[in-house]
Amino acid sequence: MLxxxxxxVAGDTLGILVLARDDETIASVAAQLQRAATVRVRPRARVRVLARGAVLDPAATVSASGLTALDRIDVVAAEEP
Amino acid sequence: MKLARDDWFDLARKLDWTYGYVGERDVFPEEASGAPWLPHDAWAGWNEPFRTTYAEYVATQAQKEAAVHAVREAVGRPEDFQRHDRRWLSALKLHAATLPLAEFAATIGNLRAARFARDSAWRGTALLGALDELRHTQLPLVALHDLVKWDRQFDWTHRFYHSNDWVAIAARHVMDEMLLAADPIELAVATNFVFETGFTNLQFVGLSAMAHDVGDRMFETMLKSIQTDEARHAQIGPTVVRTLVAHDRARAQRLVDKWFWRHWLLFAVVTGFAMDYLTPLAHRRSSFKEFMQEWVLDQFARSLADVGLELPAYWPTFLESLDWYHHMVYASAYTYRATVWFDLAVPGPDERAWLRAKYPASWDALDPVWERVAERWRESGPGVEWYTHGTTPVGFCSLCQLVLCGGTPARNTAQVVDRDGRRYIFCSEPCRTIFEAEPERYAEHRDVVKQILAGEAPANLLELLRTHFGLTQDEWGKDVAGGDYPWLRR
Structure with a gap:
């Protein structure tokens, strides 16, 4: 399910709509987002994904991370707080 | 005996009588005339400082029309516009689309006030205001839509408000509420007091000066002609606000707070783009932020103090956004330029140095975006528009309907809110606050993302802009130079 x-994406100027599969990993969603923002922000090799103030496990799936439709996620550089 | 001019005005403008056969509430029901409902005595002191008779109005307007049309005859042909820088033409297309049909909606709003406003002098001033707005509808249509025979993008002078383009959705969201749905009290606060007195009256002065500098005599003359009308009918605002403050100060403050923010966002997009990106560098007199500080902020703060109101609670957020908001929307729009009806430009090294000097608090965080865009153009070479163009749909604010460009590149201020089983996203805290103050007014509006998810609009960007936004390939926005900038080749 989508x-x-x-x-x-940290450094970007706007929010992007991304359609993730519920069995897709957080790392994959982050990569998808970085590709979508690549015309404005150079992709980073190491990133973290935040939702509701918490860091998400990159290996966890979208559904296991508790993300639901129209949630907000942030992709930040790995070293950022 | 012939009356002195001022005595004649008082005789001709105060025309209400006491109703004996119907109730005052029947003549002016609250739903149509606005809240708080007050007996006429409370409004009887309504007074416009600058007065005009119908005869004076007609004579003055005839002279102004003649002057505009004389300039159009002289320098209003397509070949006159072809001489302008392509960026300036984009600024023209942006204003040409957003202005005329909004002015027609203002005609309707003023006609409503001409019937339901609570004092005869107010109604008379609104009636002349309606005629002004009809003129402001027709002037840009006649001067700019005519250019469609040379450039298809000028078709959006008329077509914009009929489209589902994202900018048009955002503009309609403001204009429908303010000009078509608002009662005369809210209309006077939102339009005359906040928008005209606070923003456009002075904007037209600044914009006409810019038009003069770039040598666009047609646009300069048109704006000056419109501005003199605005200055007259904007005076409806303060006198309405004073009465509102005297009887319901909280409502007055709430309306001012709401409408300043709503206008600010749209104003930043239209005027911020024009002043900081679409006016050729050699002709820029000041930055958009300097213009706001010099012409809008001090003057608006004084206007509020004059009527006994305070600056909105979100003022620090607003002041911070002067350094960020229009820059973030412009960079976003540039990389989604096919979703609009005008062309956009990459700021070159000289322009970026100018922007850095004008925006020292924000440019270090914004410049890498343009460095990245330039890098992509170098990789692709000129003409490959889609290599520097986004392909994924973007998010839109559930209140202002503009792209989620709040905050800074490091910290976007978008907020997701769950309410009555539905999820909303707001670009900023003020947009969220405005929504939550009147959820019944806004909750049913579906932004572009909600339309996509409901199957009412395609998710594929090309399909979206072709079938939903109504743009064709020869109309949609491109890079003004096709990526072929001399500074990129160095």
Whole structure:
């Protein structure tokens, strides 16, 4: 099942709508978001994904991470707080 | 004996009588006339500082029309516009689309006030205001839509408000509420007091000066002609606000807070783009932020103090957004330029140096975006528009309907809110607050993302802009130089 998410890549100027599969890993969603923002932000090799103030496990799936339709996720550089 | 001019005005503008055969509430029901409902005595002191008779109005307007049309005859042909920088033409297309049909909606709003406003002098001023707005509808249509025979993008002078383009959705969201649905009290606060007195009256002065500098005599003359009308009918605002403050100060403050923020966002997009990106560097007199500080902020703060109101609670957020918001929307729009009806430009090294000097608090965080865009153009070479263009749908604010460009590139201020089983996203805290104050007014509006998810609009970007936004390939926005900038080749 597809889960639409609002994604924000650190350094970008706007929020992007990303359609993630519920069995897709957080790392994959982050990569999808970085590709969507690549015309404005150079992709980072190491990132973290935040939702509701918590860091998500990159190996966990979208559904296991508790993300539901139109949640907000943030992709930030790995070293950022 | 012939009356003195001021005595004649008082005789001709105060025309209400006491109703004996119907109730005052029947003549002016609250739903149509606005809240708080007050007996006429409370409004009887309504007074416009600058007065005009119908005869004076007609004579003055005839002279102004003649002047505009004389300039159009001289320098309003397509070949006159072809001489302008392509960026300036984009600024023209942006204003040409957003202005005329909104002005027609203002005609309707003023006609409503001409019937339901609570004092005869107010109604008379609103009636002349309606005629002004009809003129402001027709002037840009006649001067700019005519250019469609040379450039298809000028078709959006008329077509914009009929489209589902995202900018048009955002503009309609504001204009429908303010001009078509608002009662005369809210209309006077939102339009005359906040929008005209606070923003457009002075914007037209600044914009006409910019048009003069770039040598666009047609646009300069049109704006000056419109501005003199705005200055007259904007005076409806303060006198309405004073009465509102005297009887319901909280409502007055709430309306001012709501409408300043709503106008700010749209104003930043239209005027911010024009002043900081679409006016050729050599002709820029000041930055958009400097213009706001010099012409809008001080003046608006004084206007609020004059009527006994305070600056909105979100003022620090607003002041911070002067450094960020229009820059973030412009960079976003550039990389989604096919979703609009005008062309956009990459700021070159000289322009970026100018922007850095004008925006020292924000440019370090914004410049990498343009460095990345330039890098992509270098990789692709000129003409490959889609290599520097987004392909994924973007998010839109559930209140302002504009793209989620709040905050900074490091910290976007978008907020997701669950309410009555539905999920909303707001670009900023003020948009969220405005929504939550009147959820019944906004909750049913579906932004572009909600339309996509409901199957009412395609998720594929090309299909979205073709079938939903109504753009064709020869109309949608492109890079003004096709990526072929001399500074990119160095």
């Amino acid at each position: 889960v639409p998410l609002y994604g924000f």
